[in-house]
Amino acid sequence: KQEVTQIPAALSVPEGENLVLNCSFTDSAIYNLQWFRQDPGKGLTSLLLIQSSQREQTSGRLNASLDKSSGRSTLYIAASQPGDSATYLCAVRGNYGQNFVFGPGTRLSVLP
Amino acid sequence: GAGVSQSPSNKVTEKGKDVELRCDPISGHTALYWYRQSLGQGLEFLIYFQGNSAPDKSGLPSDRFSAERTGGSVSTLTIQRTQQEDSAVYLCASGGSPGQGALNEQFFGPGTRLTVL
Numbered sequence: 001k002q003e004v005t006q007i008p009a010a011l012s013v014p015e016g017e018n019l020v021l022n023c024s025f026t027d028s029a030i031y032n033l034q035w036f037r038q039d040p041g042k043g044l045t046s047l048l049l050i051q052s053s054q055r056e057q058t059s060g061r062l063n064a065s066l067d068k069s070s071g072r073s074t075l076y077i078a079a080s081q082p083g084d085s086a087t088y089l090c091a092v093r094g095n096y097g098q099n100f101v102f103g104p105g106t107r108l109s110v111l112p
Numbered sequence: 113g114a115g116v117s118q119s120p121s122n123k124v125t126e127k128g129k130d131v132e133l134r135c136d137p138i139s140g141h142t143a144l145y146w147y148r149q150s151l152g153q154g155l156e157f158l159i160y161f162q163g164n165s166a167p168d169k170s171g172l173p174s175d176r177f178s179a180e181r182t183g184g185s186v187s188t189l190t191i192q193r194t195q196q197e198d199s200a201v202y203l204c205a206s207g208g209s210p211g212q213g214a215l216n217e218q219f220f221g222p223g224t225r226l227t228v229l
Contacts, residue, residue, distance in 0.1 A: 034217060
């Protein structure tokens with residue numbers, strides 16, 4: 001059974017810092033991995049999707065990497081801004097299942 | 113274009129009553145998912161529809177929960193004889209446009225916040 005963990009659970013940084021969020025999964029037989037952000041009281045917004053054959057994806061100040069063999073993905077946020085404050089979730093879809101398994105999230109606060 | 117929509121946005125009900133939650137997926141998406149998120153918890157998978165295939169109901173917590181997807185589009189999640197522990201935000205997602213393959217991104221709706229008194 002796939003299990004997804006995220007470290008740290010919460011992170012507070014001053015504006016302008018570069019930061020890394022971590023996602024680990026126990027079963028490396030994945031189809032893809034997706035990073036989301038969730039603002040308080042809102043639904044999830046898709047940030048980046050990495051297929052199992054890819055090593056990384058970039059969108060603006062965000063860069064997500066995937067190392068299937070070690071069961072890890074990282075989300076790199078460059079030059080953080082207060083508007084980046086949210087909970088960041090990673091979700092993994094396995095080769096044998098059609099639904100995603102979500103991690104518990106990292107709650108990010110970027111202080112002005 | 114329009115995203116995933118859900119209704120109602122908030123629902124307050126009394127213990128023991130039945131509730132129906134609606135999800136309108138993005139037009140053309142073949143996959144539809146229901147999740148729930150309890151206060152301070154992660155997302156819990158409930159059910160998944162893909163095209164005309166039999167749905168994956170493996171995440172439904174009890175037989176009080178059921179879902180339908182009519183005409184491959186709109187879906188309704190029904191909770192019978194609601195209990196206080198059913199209180200959560202119920203999120204719907206769709207994905208898998210034709211040409212992209214069926215196993216790609218999920219796009220989420222805003223959710224329905226259910227409160228069972």
